[in-house]
Amino acid sequence: MHTDRPPNAAPPAAQVGRPRSRQIDAAVLEAALAVLDESGYAGLALEEVARRAGTTKPAIYRRWPSRQHLVLAALALRLDDAQPPDTGCTLCDLNEGLNVFVAAFQRIRPDVLGPLLAECASKPELHKAFMASLFEPPRRAVAQMLAKAVARGDLRDDLDTDLVLDMLGSLVHYRVLFGHAPIGDAEVERAVESLLSGIATDYPALLAHSRQMTGAARAHSVHTQA
Amino acid sequence: MHTDRPPNAAPPAAQVGRPRSRQIDAAVLEAALAVLDESGYAGLALEEVARRAGTTKPAIYRRWPSRQHLVLAALALRLDDAQPPDTGCTLCDLNEGLNVFVAAFQRIRPDVLGPLLAECASKPELHKAFMASLFEPPRRAVAQMLAKAVARGDLRDDLDTDLVLDMLGSLVHYRVLFGHAPIGDAEVERAVESLLSGIATDYPALLAHSRQMTGAARAHSVHTQA
Amino acid sequence: MHTDRPPNAAPPAAQVGRPRSRQIDAAVLEAALAVLDESGYAGLALEEVARRAGTTKPAIYRRWPSRQHLVLAALALRLDDAQPPDTGCTLCDLNEGLNVFVAAFQRIRPDVLGPLLAECASKPELHKAFMASLFEPPRRAVAQMLAKAVARGDLRDDLDTDLVLDMLGSLVHYRVLFGHAPIGDAEVERAVESLLSGIATDYPALLAHSRQMTGAARAHSVHTQA
Amino acid sequence: MHTDRPPNAAPPAAQVGRPRSRQIDAAVLEAALAVLDESGYAGLALEEVARRAGTTKPAIYRRWPSRQHLVLAALALRLDDAQPPDTGCTLCDLNEGLNVFVAAFQRIRPDVLGPLLAECASKPELHKAFMASLFEPPRRAVAQMLAKAVARGDLRDDLDTDLVLDMLGSLVHYRVLFGHAPIGDAEVERAVESLLSGIATDYPALLAHSRQMTGAARAHSVHTQA
DNA sequence: TGCTAAGCGAGACGGTACGTCCCGTCTTAAT
């Protein structure tokens, strides 16, 4: 098994033997970020990272058991914190929070997340680490805002918070990733507005029509399942 | 330059030279799909594809100038058609259409799309091909539905169709990709409902509050820009 | 089977079909010699020959059934004739004849003969062609001289002409090929002198000694077998 | 630069890194000899050698920087030693020594030496290695014999040892290579006899004649240069 | 303070897959 405890927790036992060089820890992470920025995930050769960090591959493998672990650790340095404001204005906060979200995504090359996630998908431990490092942090702020808005009574209290969070978050992710349409302040505001106010002219009428078409049983289940 | 026209249009010039073996075309695509299914995108070795197809690497490179072209061609075979119904019931059609969307995504290993898109991102020609082969087709059906619903008067006529399409489509993509939450009939229906009916208890009030907070000028611009 | 009748014999039947371009015949041979001189035998790519000759590989294969045939034909152009003089002076003629021999070898890159012969060795037909084109011609002149000298009574009449011819010819070949020692007028003269006059101080004594050592029977057989 | 020191001298510096597997050294050389025997030099595919040796191409390239180096190393295993006797009988020793020479050549496919030498010719380092591995060893024994015979007074003391060595050695090489005439005990003995006793009926007379023909100056130079 | 051994740095290893060159052959259109 691997130790993988570069800058974190307490020693597992009395620390014996030569201690790990912190300089190498940092140099490798920095070099990894540099190579990622230049060559993307697919072009990331650990040999090149080692060369730039002035060290060797085994020193890297001793610290991170796989390329994925290394990249996760390196990228996590870029997504530290960012606490969005809590002004009490639901609309303002949501817009602001989503812009933080957008900024977080744009701090990472778009062609890094895809392959990294793909390679993490098979190993549960890695997938968990991925979610904890790169997925959850920028979502957390928005999630908190939604919760507060519900508590405040600004949003419907039958709200599926996760679903709404995903509808807003996924939009950002989607547009950044595929690049088929812009995503900026204006788009974020429009999306928030659409979702909050609804896009149907007369939703109850649409629902009634739907019930006629599909039969009461199924239409009913939709609303009691939720 | 590369010809890359195995299963499509007419010969561009008078056909000279030995014709390409259609058997190899098919065997390679089939083998590529098999290897993709077994090993994912990162594990797709052209040497292995060639071996399974009973041919050699040069024969593959003659047909598709890069691994990306090959994978695009192979995956496109899996996303042929699928025309969703047009019942006149906006709610039903949207739910049905999004389920087609979900199905399309699930026909492809989730760890294939990410790396493939990443590697296509740098070459405009490839990116265009990616969008045309794998991105647009499943969206098209939903886009048509939205347009019809607007025409029918079921949706607000100031609707940003692309934005709404992305909010629904991205949700599917996001959940399939990250796997942090399920996406099925129930979730689709709930998302459609939320978006159509709105999630705010009193949107006009929220908007008024927001205007107070940020000043009339900016809040105004949000609604005239759209 | 192959036709292989580029610039030689009469048509085998009434000449039907499009006639072969004599220009290509010549251009290919010339290009082949040029490439041979530049790149040696191993570096001779028929594609390059075709390119330089302004034609294509099939046109070459139509004329010569293999690379070996082509090279044989090309090199044969360089070893046409050269008739050495017949002055009646055995010593002079031999020296002169061997110098012709040396010159013949030096008209061809030394790293061509070896591989060519090796590749001809397996096919009897090719080996015969090789011997007839590149081996026999320069030897023939020396062989004739030896025969005349024997007839003239200048050489022992129990002479094994082939053996002597080989002893002189092989020397040239050997030194040119391996390059470990020079081969020019002086060396040729010294070799001829050694062979003609003998290198033993007292050959009969050596022979007598040998007979004592090995027993009469075997020593005898050596001289009656001949 | 390349190390290329599998079965020889001591490590040049403190040995760092994983040591090379001696098993692979041996397996590759053995496989190379087998493939050479079956397919000749031109048919020697390193991929096939690697396959038979149960290893891969990079492992071969790590040991021998080129196909030529590998073949030289492999063939050198076949020409180890062979010390011919020193009986004091010049005739017997020469015959015996030349037979060793013949045997040495016949331990190697005749279509290997030519191409190998050709490909070694351009790189001085390789040519030197070729001469040291495959050319010199079998000659050395004969050279020593000639030197002893001269010392013993059995051969003329104005003898050009190298020339005589080449005249005998080249004969063997020539006949083995071209295969136009046999080379065995009888031929060797006859060649030795011819060279030792001379083939002219009356050499002084021939020399006098030659001097008349070509002028004293040049004829003189031939005999004083020596 | 000196000894001992865990852990480190470094470098080379065995191996997979790459993308390319060139081979010799096949097929079509032109002569």
Place this chain on the structure above:
DNA sequence: ATTAAGACGGGACGTACCGTCTCGCTTAGCA
């Protein structure tokens, strides 16, 4: 009917990089 020409199916090339193994040196903690 046979050429000229282009593309094809394929074998092998030499290389980049992978993840691992082995070494000698460093450095703490124990004696």
